[in-house]
Amino acid sequence: GTVVSIAPEQVFLDIGYKIEGVLPRSAFPNNAEAVKPGDTVSVSITGRNQEGYYELSRFRVALPRDWSALEAAFAQKLAVAGTVTAAVKGGLSVDVGVRAFMPASRSGARDAAEVEALIGQQITCRITKLDVADENVVVDRRVVLEEQARSELEARRSALEEGATVTGTVRSLMPYGAFVDIGGGEFRGLEGLLHVSDMAHTRVAKPEDVVSVGQQIQVRILKIDAANGKISLGLKQLQPEPWQAVPERYSQGQRVSGAVTRVTDFGAFVELEPGVEGMIHISEMSWAKKVRHPSDLLKPGDRVDAVILSIKLPTQSEAGRIALGLKQTLADPWLEVPRQFPVGSQVQGTVTKIMNFGAFVEVAEGIEGMVHVSEIVADRRINHPRDVLRPGQVVKAIVLAVDSEKRQMKLSIKQAVPTSIDEYIAEHQPGDQVSGRVVEIAGDSAVIELGEGIRAACRVPATASAAQSAPAASSAFAKVDLSSLTSMLQARWKGAASADSGQP
Incomplete structure (x- = not known):
């Protein structure tokens, strides 16, 4: 036929009859955008529509007139034109040049009323069984309708473009999204998936919070997977990007x-x-x-x-x-740590965690210090902190260092334990007379042991003779100026001077 005019949804062709034939635009590539009046198109007549126009198809349809033509159509699996003449048991009688039988289940009708409506109609069908000897012919209309639908669907899908905005109707809801028939016009029957993540810029818990079955919505075509026949749709892409x-x-x-x-x-x-x-x-x-x-x-x-x-x-x-x-939004407690816990101060806290290298002690809410394994006890070497400490144990420690930026505090437990020097100083006052044992004399100074591990240095009086006997030397140092000794011991304790180099 020859194209004579193009309507929004149909193409009219002159097929040599008094009445023109019509083809849907979807039967052409790109929705017949390239078709123009005067183009020639090969078509087959499949029937007449309600307006009286001949319905056309681009499928090749044979018009057999004898058994040889039927055998050729059967061998090539061609569609043939026929007229439904009557309803018979189990189906319909169809004239395809000879009498043929079409089962009701293969008529393409959905119910008995539609089957009855086919009587007198011209249809397109395919021969599924041909026995020339017994003159037995069986035809199938449903398979032709399905092929035509697939072809038209593919033509409609090819007319879609990614990024296009289309109107659709929500057909069903699933936990992961909604299936939308992007219906209307030439895209009728095509479904796409509107995933829940593409429904809104906000987080959507359930698709039904945004759309409902039967609702008409505008969506954007995000992706077309021609190989798998899938179309991805988006709703939030039509909304402003926050x-x-x-x-x-x-x-x-x-x-x-x-x-x-x-x-x-x-x-x-x-x-x-x-x-x-x-x-x-x-x-x-x-x-x-x-x-x-x-x-x-x-x-x-x-x-x-x-x-x-x-x-x-x-x-x-x-x-x-x-x-x-x-x-x-709250004050950082570590900013006050240097003031609350200055270096050298004694703190008390609870052991919160024990590691191979040491233990962590919480000295205030949210403030933890670390006691290295070497700073736990002074009198012996331990293999692991758990040999001495346990989580939840309350301990006293001396602050060795504070780094507010790194949020670190170093503690020492062993340095919080009083030493023999601390006890000696606590038990004596300046002016007390004490006794000790001379352990070393060097020139005009001597080292005196006041107790176990406690030694003091003092100067030998100028009147004493270096040649005196040991008893005389002991008598010379029987009385020691405790105030000088106390100052020396305190200086040693504070780290200003060692016991061996202290001066009275």
Whole structure:
């Protein structure tokens, strides 16, 4: 036939009859965009529509007139034209040049009423059984209809373009999304999947929260998988992208407020505005408290204040991210540690954790110090801290060093244990007379042992003779100036001078 005119949904052809024939635009590539009046198209007549036009098909349809033509059509699996003449038991009688039988199940009709309506209609069918000797012919209309539907569907699918916006009707809902018939016009019968992640910029728990069955929506075609016949659709892509305004609305260090949307093992997500979420990592939730799980502090629906730690804008391959801190809205207790626990001060705390290299002691809420294994006991070497300490044990320690920036404190337990010198000084006062044993004399000075491990140095009086006997020397040093000894011992204790070099 020859194309005479093109309508929005149909192409009219002159097929040499008084009445023109019609083809759907979907029967042509690209929805007949390249077709123009005067083009010649090979068609077959399949029937007449309600308006009286001949219905055409681009399928090759044979018009057999004898048995040899039927055998050729059967061998080549060609569609043949026929007229339904009557209803018979189990099906219909069809005139395809000879009398043929068509089972009702292969008529393409959905019920008995549609089967009856086929009587007197011209149809296109395929010969499925041909026995010339017995003049037995069986035809099938359903297989031809299915092939035509697949061909038209493929033609409609080829007319779709990624990025195009189409109108569709929600046909069914699944936990992972909604199936949408992107119906209307030439795309009728095509279904695409609107995944739950493409429904909105906000997090969608269930598809029914956004769409409902039967609802008409506009969607964007995201991807067409021709090999698998799948179409991916998007709804949020037609809405403004909320992240576009993030650089203008938010900045690092800004204090923000939002609602907790979900809690995971590693943190909590907070919605700052529809479509924009930030994440509070578990390590950024508390200065003082050791958080074992984010749910110990937060739960979905909680309103929280937080500080923006960093912003990473979205790219083509990665989603945008905003890191939030909850503890930054509170004072950092480590800023006061140098004042509360100065170096050299004695603290008391509870052993919280024991490692191979030492033990951690909590000296205040959220403030822990570390005692190295070498600073646990002074009188012996231990292989492991657990030989002496246990979690939960209360201990006293001396602060050796504090680093607020690194949040570290070094402690010593052994240095908090009083020594024999400490006890000696505590038991004596300046002016007391003490006795000791001369252990060494060198020139005009002598070293005297006042007790086990306690030695003092003093100057020999100028009147004493270096040649005196030992008893005389002992008598000369029987009385020692304790005030000088006390000053020397205190200086040694403070680290200003050693016992061996102390001066009276």
